[in-house]
Amino acid sequence: MFTASFRRLIAALRRGDVLPGVAPSVDGVPDHRDLTGRSSLRELAAVVPGLRDELVNRARVAGLTVGWVAIVAVPAWTVVDRIAVPQLAATFLWVRLLCDLPMLLVVSALWRLPLGRRRPEVLTFAVLAVVQLEIAWMIPQTSGDPYYLLGFTLAIYGSGCILVARPRWTVAVVGTSWAALVVSVLLFPGRLAARDLLAVTIYLTTASVIAVLAHLRRYALNNRELLTRVRLEREQQRTGVLLTQLERLSHEDPLTGLANRRRWDAALGSACAEARQRDAVVGVVLLDVDHFKAINDRHGHPGGDEALRQVAALLAGRVRNGDVVARLGGDELAVLLPGSGIDRAVELAERLRREAAELVPPGFAAGEINLSLGVAAATGAQAFPLELMSRADEQLYRAKITRNAVGAPRPEPSPIPLPR
Helix, strand or coil, X not given: CHHHHHHHHHHHHHCCCCCCCCCCCHHHCCCHHHCCCCCCHHHHHHCCCCHHHHHXXXXXXHHHHHHHHHHHHHHHCHHHHHHHCHHHHHHHHHXXXXXXXXXXXXXXXXXXXXXXXXXXXXXHHHHHHHHHHHXXXXXXXCCCCHHXXXXXXXXXXXXXXXXXXXXXXXXXXXXXXXXXXXXXHHHCCCCCCHHHHHXXXXXXXXXXXXXXXXXXXXXXXXXXXXXXXXXXXXXXXXXXXXXHHHHHHHCEXXXXXXXXXXXXXXXXXXXXXXXXXXXXXXXXXXXXXXXXXXXXXXXXXXXXXXXXXXXXXXXXXXXXXXXXXXXXXXXXXXXXXXXXXXXXXXXXXXXXXXXXXXXXXXXXXXXXXXXXXXXXXXXXXXXXXXXXXXHHHHHHHHHHXXXXXXXXXXXXXXXXXXXX
C-alpha cells in the first residue's frame, strides 16, 4: 500500500507544468473530450487559446508577492533577533540585508525582464531558497531557538499553500531546506544538542509533509477546475460555430452558395428603404436559364445542378462588394445593385448574358447555356420592393420571348420643343 501511494506521489510530481511549454501543432492538440482529471496543465493549455499566458501571469504575480513579502519580512525579523539573541542581532541584520540584495534582483527580473515571464517559477524558487539558506545558517547560531525553527518552516508552508507552480517546486524547496540544514549543522558541530536537533527534525519533517500534500491537493483541484473551464469554453466554441453555421444556412442556398430568398427579401427591403431615405437609386437584375427543363432532361439533375452552380459562380464573380446575388428558386437568380441605375444594370446584364454562353460544364456542348435577363431600377420615393420586382419580372418576361436576351425599360423620348 505504501509503495502504491509513493508511486502515485511520484506520478503527480512528474506531471506536466503549471506553466506549459509551446503548445503542440493543430494535429496534436487533444480534443477536450480526451482530457481527464489526470491531464497535465500542458495538455489543458493546448486546447484553450490564451490559457498558457494566463497561467504564466498567475505564477508571476504569485512570485512577485512571495518576493516582496520575503524582502520586507527578512529584515523585519531583526525584531525577533533582538528578543531571542540580542548578542547576535547586529550580525544577523547585516546577513539579512545582504540576503535582500539577490532577492531584489530576482523580483526585478520577475517584474521587468522577459525571463520573469518565461520562468517565473524558477525565480520564485530562488527567493525561497535564499530565505532557507539564510535561516539554516542561523539555526546553529541560536542553538535551535523555536523562533528560527518556526521561521524555517514558513517558506515551506508558503510554497505548498501559495506557490503557483507544479508540486515538484515545493519538493525542491523542501530538499533545499534539508540540504542547507545538514550543511549548516556540519559546518558548526556541537552548536545543536541532541534535543535541539530532534526538535529541528520534527519541525522540518512536519512542514515538509504538510506542504507537499497541500500542494498536491491544490494542484489536483486546480487541474479539475481548469478541466471544467476547458470543457465549458470548448462547448461554447462549438455552440458558437454551430450557431454561425445555422445563421449562414438560414440565409444561404445550399446548392449554389448564393443568398436564398429569405436573405434576398431582407436585403431588397433594406436597399429600397435606404434609397427612399437618401433619394438614391437601386437596381435589380432577374434572370432565368433558358430551356432549363431541357437541360435537366438531357444531362439529368446533376448536370442541371452543375449548370446552376457555374452560372451562380459567374454572377458572384462579376458584382461589386455590397451587391447581393441570390437564388430565388429553381433556375431563377437575381442581382441586387444598391446605388446603381438602369445603365449599370443593363451593362451588367449584357455582360452576364455574353459570358454565360461561354460556360461549358462537363458533358455540355458549347453555347448550350443561355440566359434571359430582366432589368429594372427605381429612385427615391419610387423605390419599393414589390413594384421594383414587378417591373424587373416584366422585363424578364419580355426577354424570354426571344430568349438569350436582356429586357430593359425603353428610355423615355425627349420632349419635342414647341415652336415659338
